[in-house]
Amino acid sequence: MQQPGNRKRALWGLLLLAASTFVNAEDATQNAPTLVYSWPVNAGPLDPRGYAPNQMYAQAMVYEPLVRYSASGTIEPWLATAWQVSDDGKVYTFTLRDGVRFSDGTAFDAAAAKANLDAVLANSQRHRWMELVTTLDHVEAPDRLTLRLVLKHPYYPTLMELAQVRPLRFGSPQAKPGEPAGTGPWMRVDSRLGEYDRFARNPLYWGPTPAYGEVLVKVIPDPNSRALALQTGELQLIQGAAGEITASTFVRLRDQGFATALSAPLATRSVAMNTGRGATRDLAVRQAINQAVNKQAIIDKILYGLEPRADTLFAPNMPYADLGLEPYAYDPALAARQLDAAGWRLAPGNTVRSKGGEPLSIELVFLGTSALQKSLAEVLQGELAKAGMHIELRAVEEGALVRRQRDGDFGMIFADTWGAPYDPHSFVSSMRYAGHADYMAQRGLPIKDQLDQRIGQVLASTDEQQRAEHYRFILTTLHQQAVYLPISYLTAISVRRDSVAHVQFGSTLFDVPFETMTPQQEH
Amino acid sequence: MLRYILLRLVLLVPVMLGVSLLVFVLLHLGSTDPALDYLRLSHIPPTDAAIAEVRHALGLDRPLYAQYLSWLWKALQLDFGTSYLTGRPVFDDLLYYLPATLQLGGLALACTLLLSIPLGLVAARWQGRWPDHAVRAVTFLGVSMPNFWLAFLLIALFSLWLGWLPPLGRGGAGHLVMPVLAIALMSMSINARLLRASLLEASGQRHVTYARARGLPARQVWGSHVLRNAWLPLVTATGMHIGELIGGALVIETIFAWPGVGRFAVSAVLNRDFPVMQCFTLLLTGLLMVCNLVVDVCYAWLDPRSRLEGVSA
Numbered sequence: 001m002q003q004p005g006n007r008k009r010a011l012w013g014l015l016l017l018a019a020s021t022f023v024n025a026e027d028a029t030q031n032a033p034t035l036v037y038s039w040p041v042n043a044g045p046l047d048p049r050g051y052a053p054n055q056m057y058a059q060a061m062v063y064e065p066l067v068r069y070s071a072s073g074t075i076e077p078w079l080a081t082a083w084q085v086s087d088d089g090k091v092y093t094f095t096l097r098d099g100v101r102f103s104d105g106t107a108f109d110a111a112a113a114k115a116n117l118d119a120v121l122a123n124s125q126r127h128r129w130m131e132l133v134t135t136l137d138h139v140e141a142p143d144r145l146t147l148r149l150v151l152k153h154p155y156y157p158t159l160m161e162l163a164q165v166r167p168l169r170f171g172s173p174q175a176k177p178g179e180p181a182g183t184g185p186w187m188r189v190d191s192r193l194g195e196y197d198r199f200a201r202n203p204l205y206w207g208p209t210p211a212y213g214e215v216l217v218k219v220i221p222d223p224n225s226r227a228l229a230l231q232t233g234e235l236q237l238i239q240g241a242a243g244e245i246t247a248s249t250f251v252r253l254r255d256q257g258f259a260t261a262l263s264a265p266l267a268t269r270s271v272a273m274n275t276g277r278g279a280t281r282d283l284a285v286r287q288a289i290n291q292a293v294n295k296q297a298i299i300d301k302i303l304y305g306l307e308p309r310a311d312t313l314f315a316p317n318m319p320y321a322d323l324g325l326e327p328y329a330y331d332p333a334l335a336a337r338q339l340d341a342a343g344w345r346l347a348p349g350n351t352v353r354s355k356g357g358e359p360l361s362i363e364l365v366f367l368g369t370s371a372l373q374k375s376l377a378e379v380l381q382g383e384l385a386k387a388g389m390h391i392e393l394r395a396v397e398e399g400a401l402v403r404r405q406r407d408g409d410f411g412m413i414f415a416d417t418w419g420a421p422y423d424p425h426s427f428v429s430s431m432r433y434a435g436h437a438d439y440m441a442q443r444g445l446p447i448k449d450q451l452d453q454r455i456g457q458v459l460a461s462t463d464e465q466q467r468a469e470h471y472r473f474i475l476t477t478l479h480q481q482a483v484y485l486p487i488s489y490l491t492a493i494s495v496r497r498d499s500v501a502h503v504q505f506g507s508t509l510f511d512v513p514f515e516t517m518t519p520q521q522e523h
Numbered sequence: 524m525l526r527y528i529l530l531r532l533v534l535l536v537p538v539m540l541g542v543s544l545l546v547f548v549l550l551h552l553g554s555t556d557p558a559l560d561y562l563r564l565s566h567i568p569p570t571d572a573a574i575a576e577v578r579h580a581l582g583l584d585r586p587l588y589a590q591y592l593s594w595l596w597k598a599l600q601l602d603f604g605t606s607y608l609t610g611r612p613v614f615d616d617l618l619y620y621l622p623a624t625l626q627l628g629g630l631a632l633a634c635t636l637l638l639s640i641p642l643g644l645v646a647a648r649w650q651g652r653w654p655d656h657a658v659r660a661v662t663f664l665g666v667s668m669p670n671f672w673l674a675f676l677l678i679a680l681f682s683l684w685l686g687w688l689p690p691l692g693r694g695g696a697g698h699l700v701m702p703v704l705a706i707a708l709m710s711m712s713i714n715a716r717l718l719r720a721s722l723l724e725a726s727g728q729r730h731v732t733y734a735r736a737r738g739l740p741a742r743q744v745w746g747s748h749v750l751r752n753a754w755l756p757l758v759t760a761t762g763m764h765i766g767e768l769i770g771g772a773l774v775i776e777t778i779f780a781w782p783g784v785g786r787f788a789v790s791a792v793l794n795r796d797f798p799v800m801q802c803f804t805l806l807l808t809g810l811l812m813v814c815n816l817v818v819d820v821c822y823a824w825l826d827p828r829s830r831l832e833g834v835s836a
Contacts, residue, residue, distance in 0.1 A: 041790070044609070045610075051561075051564075051566075051567065052561055052564035052608055053608055053609045053610065056566065128572070129567045129568055129570065129573055192782075193616070193619060193620075193782065194620060194782030194783075195692065195693065218691075218692065218780065220691060221777050221780065221786060221789075221790060222778050224675065224778070225678075225777075225778050225779065225780055228678050228682065228683065228691075229780075231683055232682045232683055232689075234690055234691065397555060398556075398559050398563070399555050399559055402556075402559055402569050402574075418568070430568060430570075435570050436568070436570070
């Protein structure tokens with residue numbers, strides 16, 4: 001009669017042991033610290049090839065590229081450990097990393113990679129904004145770890161475009177609807193519409209295990225509320241390049257002692273000038289505009305000194321852009337002399353210069369709903385008025401702005417570059433197509449045809465040195481012809497509480513590397 | 524009475540139709556293009572080809588009348604289309620977010636009534652004395668302060684300095700205090716002033732003087748003769764405040780990251796998400812009309828004179 005009792009006790013003991021193991025396992029995940037971040041909207045369905053409402057920061061957490069774009073503008077191995085480009089530049093052969101699995105357990109191999117890229121090609125209409133998609137002819141998977149991309153014609157930015165957040169990253173071909181699975185360090189485990197998305201670290205991740213067990217992303221649309229949430233400890237980190245908080249709030253938080261950081265330049269805030277219409281047809285006027293604007297004052301007064309001054313269309317840290325071009329220094333006197341020499345003279349009693357009866361009046365078109373563009377436009381108007389140029393401000397809404405860009409219906413227009421990793425190749429490529437503000441701005445240049453030809457050549461060039469030479473020609477021409485008035489370089493901002501350490505910036509406007517961040521004791 | 528209620532409910536149909544047409548036409552005749560917003564949010568350069576592609580995908584390239592008729596046909600089957608931005612069914616999302624807004628709006632309404640009635644009574648009962656002045660000061664502040672500013676002041680005080688309340692999100696009772704106060708303060712102030720005025724007006728009427736002359740105790744004079752008549756404007760105002768409370772929720776939900784329809788609608792307006800804006804406007808119209816009906820019924824119940832007029836109407 002003793003035995004059944006013993007068995008019962010043993011059974012209970014086992015159950016308790018199992019329960020305690022379970023509780024311990026639960027504790028292990030619960031005790032791994034959670035990083036609390038915020039975003040204005042939910043992360044979306046997390047389709048590796050989806051656009052809005054899929055949020056790029058979240059896609060970058062879950063899905064990984066074949067190669068990665070580094071902050072210094074170079075390409076690093078990622079899901080591909082090595083690659084070869086054929087001599088004619090049309091075949092890219094990648095060796096895939098062995099042992100990589102999607103978070104649902106499916107192996108990442110050449111077949112899985114091909115399935116993803118084929119899905120992009122099958123829907124190429126939707127993705128044709130990306131030149132690689134229209135250039136890609138087909139994809140081959142000759143063996144388990146070899147992936148071959150065959151292009152219709154050579155296209156050097158292939159690797160740069162493979163590095164982008166979408167649509168050329170890889171999701172599990174076996175993923176069930178509503179359960180996205182990638183190879184990245186994170187996987188989404190929970191989401192509540194309008195409230196939060198919760199990411200946990202991917203237990204099958206091939207790389208180093210992130211220090212945080214979870215990243216909780218709260219949905220907070222209002223920038224002021226976001227700042228208050230950081231101050232009260234509801235959030236630990238504010239980071240991004242999409243206006244997460246205003247510049248003044250950033251400065252206030254910095255002054256209050258929060259740890260803050262600014263990234264390296266990621267894009268350029270600039271104004272394009274129409275070389276085919278009005279006074280800006282004249283090179284002397286465009287150069288004078290570059291000399292007459294006190295950019296540093298604009299940055300100090302409007303941008304709270306947070307963005308570095310831009311003297312060239314692309315920041316020197318962008319690929320092929322470190323050319324040592326001589327900046328147009330702020331020199332109103334020189335601008336005035338140059339305008340005088342070009343025949344734009346100031347008649348006695350007048351405040352606006354004129355030439356042959358044509359007043360030096362330029363229409364500056366800006367997005368009326370953007371308070372920042374409005375402030376910048378007003379300061380530009382004031383600065384240029386001192387040099388005898390009349391700037392007519394034209395606030396328009398977004399649809400009208402795009403129409404004016406397309407039709408070239410502007411004297412000057414705000415035209416930021418697209419940022420890493422689109423700069424310089426995608427941005428330069430778009431300069432060839434009517435319908436882009438840049439094409440319309442440049443079409444008055446006497447060497448526009450030659451410029452477009454060189455852009456075509458640089459994209460198809462297979463020789464590194466030749467490519468650098470083409471870029472030197474293109475960027476030097478645009479600089480000397482003063483087609484743009486670069487103002488400042490856009491940067492990402494970061495504000496954190498002391499509880500987060502090792503905060504780094506992503507290499508593009510869109511990613512936040514949570515996997516490098518570590519928790520620490522708050523003072 | 525029942526006939527009157529039914530008539531009013533039937534009248535809802537043409538009003539909703541008219542509103543839907545008006546909103547549709549106003550949205551689509553503007554120079555705004557939701558395709559541009561979609562491309563901006565997708566970080567895709569807005570080339571002509573890309574715009575055309577998105578316009579086709581969103582069905583914006585069809586003639587306007589065809590768009591409206593197809594929308595209307597589906598709407599009659601309670602299918603209000605899918606959001607341009609999230610790709611999710613609009614009606615489902617609105618129903619998902621509605622409880623949070625009703626919770627906030629309902630509590631704000633309760634708060635408005637619970638606070639404004641005692642304040643109005645105190646102010647009228649001690650007219651010209653210090654309680655009246657104190658109530659006037661509070662209500663003056665409440666009427667003049669924009670709700671979003673009040674919201675930030677409340678967060679600064681209760682979350683940042685005192686650390687008593689969570690600054691945002693939806694959760695326990697603590698999460699409700701600040702948003703409800705921020706939404707309710709203005710309606711509460713207006714109601715308190717209104718009640719004070721109508722109490723004073725009612726107490727000056729002849730039947731009240733006669734009641735006093737009959738030697739009725741002050742409590743009975745106030746309860747049966749003054750209050751009974753002073754309620755009426757308050758009922759009307761409360762009906763109107765429901766619209767204000769929901770309007771307040773638009774801003775307040777965004778500030779407090781409250782997952783309600785208000786914040787959903789604000790994001791739709793900012794990004795020109797037409798299906799959401801249309802459905803939200805209709806929902807609001809229906810809600811306000813039903814509220815007005817309830818107010819009218821309450822009115823009839825409280826005041827036999829209007830009941831007779833209502834029936835003859």
